[in-house]
Amino acid sequence: MQRFDNYETDTLNAYRSRQRAAEYKSYHTKDWSWARICTWREQRLLHHELARYSWSADDRLLDIPCGTGILGKLLHSFPFHIIASDISPEMMDLARVEYPADRLLGCVQADITKTGFSRCSFACIVVLGFLHRVPLDIKRAALHEISTLAKRVVIITCSVDSPLQRLKKKFLTIVRRRHVSAPCPVPLQDIIIECEAAGFKVVRTVMVVPFLSAEVMLVLEKRL
Ligand SMILES: C[S@@+](CC[C@H](N)C(=O)[O-])C[C@H]1O[C@@H](n2cnc3c(N)ncnc32)[C@H](O)[C@@H]1O
Numbered sequence: 001m002q003r004f005d006n007y008e009t010d011t012l013n014a015y016r017s018r019q020r021a022a023e024y025k026s027y028h029t030k031d032w033s034w035a036r037i038c039t040w041r042e043q044r045l046l047h048h049e050l051a052r053y054s055w056s057a058d059d060r061l062l063d064i065p066c067g068t069g070i071l072g073k074l075l076h077s078f079p080f081h082i083i084a085s086d087i088s089p090e091m092m093d094l095a096r097v098e099y100p101a102d103r104l105l106g107c108v109q110a111d112i113t114k115t116g117f118s119r120c121s122f123a124c125i126v127v128l129g130f131l132h133r134v135p136l137d138i139k140r141a142a143l144h145e146i147s148t149l150a151k152r153v154v155i156i157t158c159s160v161d162s163p164l165q166r167l168k169k170k171f172l173t174i175v176r177r178r179h180v181s182a183p184c185p186v187p188l189q190d191i192i193i194e195c196e197a198a199g200f201k202v203v204r205t206v207m208v209v210p211f212l213s214a215e216v217m218l219v220l221e222k223r224l
Contacts, residue, residue, distance in 0.1 A: 011133045015088040025068035025094050042208050047074050049219050059123035067091045072098025085110045113141035117149050125154045132159035132182035143198035150222045159214040161185040
């Protein structure tokens, strides 16, 4: 079941301290954690999906929300000029160093539902680890905004809800009392419908770690 009440405390304002930002970065990139394995796998898939297209230095990529810049390292092997954006300046402080310095146009504080960037100004937009944290109205507003900004390709991740994932969640909450799963997962078909309603063609869906993780990567192309 979706939780609608905690968006502001659990997501919008949750990462706005230096301590939380440092813990997040460490948990996803240094600690022996399941999140680190998923992040590693997510990066490999993302590299693979980006490499299917041909990109040039004229192409701008928007990483939103960029968090602590987990995506930054892999962008060293693509020619994009990059804008990283997040609501949390504390997260962005740790992100800056991860991107290729000569191609990072800036780290910009913005709300993903109303960014202020120009229409159709990004050839590629990547939205990782966000949509499954927020209720349906914020999912819709974010997808609508991303569709307005995108020219070509958008890659998103979202944890999906299914009987198998619910069973897994039940098991994990018994064996690992501190287990925290994504607050607002949705059935895969529902997120596909939302992406299509926002003006995208869904060209591929890939499970990040089949069966073991609920996270799915969706590759979207802007409909003309
Ligand atoms: C789970 S982290 C994901 C960060 C990054 N994409 C990653 O995969 O590591 C969620 C991020 O969303 C940011 N955030 C929350 N609400 C936001 C909003 N309305 N607009 C922009 N960023 C937001 C948080 O500050 C946080 O950095």
